[in-house]
Amino acid sequence: MTSKKAFEASDKKIWLFTMIAAHITLLLGLYQWLLGRYGIFSYVKPEGVSMMKDPYLRFFQMEHPVSMILAILLITLGYGMAKKNVDDQIKYKKAFRYFVLALVLILAAVPWPFRELVARPWFPGM
Numbered sequence: 761m762t763s764k765k766a767f768e769a770s771d772k773k774i775w776l777f778t779m780i781a782a783h784i785t786l787l788l789g790l791y792q793w794l795l796g797r798y799g800i801f802s803y804v805k806p807e808g809v810s811m812m813k814d815p816y817l818r819f820f821q822m823e824h825p826v827s828m829i830l831a832i833l834l835i836t837l838g839y840g841m842a843k844k845n846v847d848d849q850i851k852y853k854k855a856f857r858y859f860v861l862a863l864v865l866i867l868a869a870v871p872w873p874f875r876e877l878v879a880r881p882w883f884p885g886m
């Protein structure tokens with residue numbers, strides 16, 4: 761962003777790769793969200809349990825998916841800057857903001873092994 765470098769085809773390719781990776785994750789996530797173990801259509805809540813009042817369910821059915829969808833939207837906007845007809849420095853500056861915001865959201869919404877309540881192991885199944 762600060763190097764005043766010209767925007768090249770190779771930069772566009774990296775941004776495109778980032779967007780494709782994010783969209784593949786979106787498809788996998790959507791499948792889990794709708795039909796997975798805790799999917800909104802497949803998981804049968806025990807009697808008296810409310811999704812919003814249960815921190816575990818709220819995380820996997822609401823906080824995680826919504827944050828990740830927002831992050832993927834930001835990545836898409838970041839990639840969109842590659843196609844905008846603006847000065848290269850503005851391209852880098854705006855895309856940097858979109859990508860950093862997306863990264864912050866992703867890091868905040870991952871069920872890290874050190875998180876309380878929603879933790880998932882580093883190597884599931886081991």
Ligand code: HEM
Nearest residue numbers: 785786789790792793796797798820825828829866880884
């Ligand atoms: C950058 C994007 C994403 C990342 C890095 C990510 C990461 C993760 C991780 C690490 C897990 C725990 C897997 C495990 O060890 O058991 C998980 C689970 C899950 N994710 Fe995502 N996710 C992303 C996007 C999404 C999206 C977009 C959705 C929904 C639209 C979603 C829905 C879910 C659901 C429902 C689970 C729980 C699955 C289960 O336990 O059966 N994720 N995600």
